[in-house]
Amino acid sequence: MKIAVVVQRYGADINGGAELHARYIAERLARHATVEVFTTCAKDYITWKNELPAGEETVHGVTVRRFPVSWPRNPDDFGRRSNHIFGSAHSMADELKWLDSEGPASRKLIRHIGRVKHEFDFFVFFSARYYHAWHGARAAADKAILVPTAERDAAVGVSIFGPLFRGVRAIMYNSLEERALIQTVTNNREVPGVVVGVGSDIPERVQPWRSKRKFNLKRPYAFYIGRIDENKGCAELFDYFPRYAAMYPDGLDLVLAGSAVLPVPKHPRIKHLGFVSDEDKFDTLAGADFLIMPSPYESLSMVALEAWALGRPVLANGRCDVLRGQAIRSNAGLYYENFEEFAEAMYALEAAGPLNAVLGRNGREFFKRHYAWPVIERKYMEMFERLKKEPAKTSMAPLPGWFARRARNLPPAADAVNAAPKGPVLR
Amino acid sequence: MAEFQVRSDAVDVEQIMRQIRARIREKRGADYTEQEIRELANVKLEKFLDPRGIRSNLVQEFRRNRVITPAPQTVGIGDVDVFGSPRPMLRSIRKLLSPILRLFFSPTPMVHAINTMQKQQNEVNAEFHRRFRQREEMDPLYYEVIHNLVVELTRLSIENQNLKMRVESLSSRMDFDERRARALETVVAYKPAPRPERIERPQPSAAPAVQTSSGDGQAAAAPAQTNQDPQRAGLEPRDQGERGERRRRRRRRRRPGQNMGQQGPGSNGQSNVQGSVQGPGSGSESGTFDGGRSDDGRSASDDGDSDE
Numbered sequence: 001m002k003i004a005v006v007v008q009r010y011g012a013d014i015n016g017g018a019e020l021h022a023r024y025i026a027e028r029l030a031r032h033a034t035v036e037v038f039t040t041c042a043k044d045y046i047t048w049k050n051e052l053p054a055g056e057e058t059v060h061g062v063t064v065r066r067f068p069v070s071w072p073r074n075p076d077d078f079g080r081r082s083n084h085i086f087g088s089a090h091s092m093a094d095e096l097k098w099l100d101s102e103g104p105a106s107r108k109l110i111r112h113i114g115r116v117k118h119e120f121d122f123f124v125f126f127s128a129r130y131y132h133a134w135h136g137a138r139a140a141a142d143k144a145i146l147v148p149t150a151e152r153d154a155a156v157g158v159s160i161f162g163p164l165f166r167g168v169r170a171i172m173y174n175s176l177e178e179r180a181l182i183q184t185v186t187n188n189r190e191v192p193g194v195v196v197g198v199g200s201d202i203p204e205r206v207q208p209w210r211s212k213r214k215f216n217l218k219r220p221y222a223f224y225i226g227r228i229d230e231n232k233g234c235a236e237l238f239d240y241f242p243r244y245a246a247m248y249p250d251g252l253d254l255v256l257a258g259s260a261v262l263p264v265p266k267h268p269r270i271k272h273l274g275f276v277s278d279e280d281k282f283d284t285l286a287g288a289d290f291l292i293m294p295s296p297y298e299s300l301s302m303v304a305l306e307a308w309a310l311g312r313p314v315l316a317n318g319r320c321d322v323l324r325g326q327a328i329r330s331n332a333g334l335y336y337e338n339f340e341e342f343a344e345a346m347y348a349l350e351a352a353g354p355l356n357a358v359l360g361r362n363g364r365e366f367f368k369r370h371y372a373w374p375v376i377e378r379k380y381m382e383m384f385e386r387l388k389k390e391p392a393k394t395s396m397a398p399l400p401g402w403f404a405r406r407a408r409n410l411p412p413a414a415d416a417v418n419a420a421p422k423g424p425v426l427r
Numbered sequence: 428m429a430e431f432q433v434r435s436d437a438v439d440v441e442q443i444m445r446q447i448r449a450r451i452r453e454k455r456g457a458d459y460t461e462q463e464i465r466e467l468a469n470v471k472l473e474k475f476l477d478p479r480g481i482r483s484n485l486v487q488e489f490r491r492n493r494v495i496t497p498a499p500q501t502v503g504i505g506d507v508d509v510f511g512s513p514r515p516m517l518r519s520i521r522k523l524l525s526p527i528l529r530l531f532f533s534p535t536p537m538v539h540a541i542n543t544m545q546k547q548q549n550e551v552n553a554e555f556h557r558r559f560r561q562r563e564e565m566d567p568l569y570y571e572v573i574h575n576l577v578v579e580l581t582r583l584s585i586e587n588q589n590l591k592m593r594v595e596s597l598s599s600r601m602d603f604d605e606r607r608a609r610a611l612e613t614v615v616a617y618k619p620a621p622r623p624e625r626i627e628r629p630q631p632s633a634a635p636a637v638q639t640s641s642g643d644g645q646a647a648a649a650p651a652q653t654n655q656d657p658q659r660a661g662l663e664p665r666d667q668g669e670r671g672e673r674r675r676r677r678r679r680r681r682r683p684g685q686n687m688g689q690q691g692p693g694s695n696g697q698s699n700v701q702g703s704v705q706g707p708g709s710g711s712e713s714g715t716f717d718g719g720r721s722d723d724g725r726s727a728s729d730d731g732d733s734d735e
Binding site: 246247248249250251327328331332333334335340341344345348355358359362 | 439443447451454600603
């Protein structure tokens with residue numbers, strides 16, 4: 001079996017959520033099939049500037065073909081178009097221009113997919129909202145499998161994605177909430193889909209005392225890993241934590257790891273470690289009382305899965321349906337929607353308390369049951385086998401004509417998403 | 428205060444969150460939404476009292492921008508003014524032709540009327556100016572008073588916030604201590620023992636017997652001391668004497684390599700008290716002591732001792 005993984009960026013040093021997800025999946029599928037990765041030369045997800053050389057290289061044993069980006073993204077232009085598409089009535093032509101503006105626009109990549117589509121059994125496209133996934137899936141519709149990595153944002157409601165979600169062969173969802181959102185907005189229940197997610201390379205042995213000594217972490221702490229950004233809920237975290245620290249002088253410290261876009265407040269109980277290695281990350285996570293995930297928008301939090309794999313509970317932002325749903329289904333984490341809940345949940349999750357060990361144990365079980373690599377690999381392989389046997393149930397709808405594309409009759413994209421039911425999916 | 432009930436490993440996160448919310452409601456008193464709380468927190472008074480928003484140079488700023496209103500000019504009018512001009516030639520022509528003009532109308536009543544009105548206007552202006560000047564002289568005082576009020580209010584606000592935080596901090600500490608105490612109470616295993624009959628201790632007349640047996644007089648000294656202030660510990664003197672004895676016995680039992688039945692030769696003299704009061708088989712009481720407390724608050728070993 002020959003599989004192509006198509007993703008916007010790819011590399012051993014590229015740690016974006018969807019990109020890391022794609023790399024893990026490509027490396028794991030390479031054990032069962034011949035895998036090639038098609039990607040762009042971009043490293044920066046803001047501008048998609050060509051920084052890596054075009055051509056072929058091997059990353060962790062997987063062949064990677066890079067194609068140049070035809071034009072970089074202009075963030076101002078993209079922002080203006082996004083506001084227009086998400087917030088007001090518009091035409092399909094506007095949406096297509098928005099997609100071109102979003103990028104990463106690599107025409108060579110799309111042409112290559114069209115040229116080699118007969119050589120591959122399936123094309124796995126990551127991140128549905130980007131140029132490469134939309135055009136690539138249309139170029140090889142009868143072999144396209146989509147990993148949407150969609151959050152609850154207005155982009156899901158853009159009308160050009162409806163035919164995409166309805167026209168691919170299968171969709172590998174990250175969570176029940178993501179599936180519910182996409183199925184509600186695009187009405188694609190006919191398309192085979194499975195909730196898979198992604199595993200993680202958890203080290204067999206972690207040494208929490210090593211990182212505690214290295215980073216001088218003497219007090220118990222809650223841990224946050226990721227980009228320190230307002231979009232990730234860090235501003236709210238920095239508002240809540242000092243208030244919690246004032247309420248609980250003997251409570252936990254907050255330790256942060258990751259690059260800081262938002263300034264980290266100077267507080268005696270907040271410690272920023274900067275960008276850390278995987279070894280340090282896992283050691284520090286293992287030494288933490290629990291992991292904090294303040295982000296309100298997540299399609300799947302890999303660090304939350306890693307925390308559960310290490311037997312650490314998670315304190316999640318309750319406004320993120322996915323994290324809240326996972327915390328409830330796993331019985332391995334608490335969530336908050338305001339400061340009081342944050343403070344009480346922090347207190348309840350302290351390692352010295354009665355909940356921590358129980359939730360941590362549940363988390364480990366949850367990870368093993370749903371996100372261990374054998375489970376993930378099996379789900380992918382079963383889907384491939386199924387699609388090989390079954391004929392395509394749906395086909396990609398063609399674009400309407402020139403005049404129809406220019407009719408300003410499409411509602412704001414945000415309206416479609418807002419109309420979809422909110423909240424975690426509990427079953 | 429409500430506790431998180433974790434009775435088994437099968438926890439239910441939703442139930443825990445319900446408990447947390449119930450607890451928050453209990454603390455908060457009224458079930459305000461987060462939005463309502465934010466609105467309450469953002470009322471204008473808070474903004475006004477924001478210490479960062481206070482201009483410490485309020486009075487200086489006012490003094491710098493202060494403008495003193497000049498006194499109004501008094502203006503009069505006369506014949507000269509009616510026919511006058513800054514240009515000498517024009518003034519001469521007007522003077523020359525003034526009789527002709529006066530032939531047609533008399534300007535004197537007009538000048539008189541204007542002068543009267545002007546005089547009244549000057550009086551009004553002078554009064555206005557006087558009052559305005561008074562007001563201007565008062566303004567710095569008002570500003571100073573307002574400034575002081577703002578500073579005091581800010582200080583009070585900060586102090587209030589500090590006190591609130593301290594109260595919250597103390598509350599959380601107390602909460603923690605309370606939980607810890609409860610947790611410890613639940614952790615300690617009870618060893619229910621039959622409550623022994625309370626045997627009346629010999630009254631002070633029996634004390635010398637103990638004193639004699641101890642040989643050092645300490646046993647007698649303790650009850651004597653407690654008798655001086657029996658209410659200080661809220662105990663009867665007899666109970667205090669018993670407790671002192673029990674404490675000494677426990678200390679001796681805890682000595683490594685020694686118990687009631689195995690005391691070294693050197694300790695012989697000191698063990699006379701216990702040796703004399705401890706019956707056979709009482710050495711096993713140290714084995715029954717498990718750190719628990721009997722229902723009346725005394726340890727199991729204490730109860731055993733009371734049998735003597």
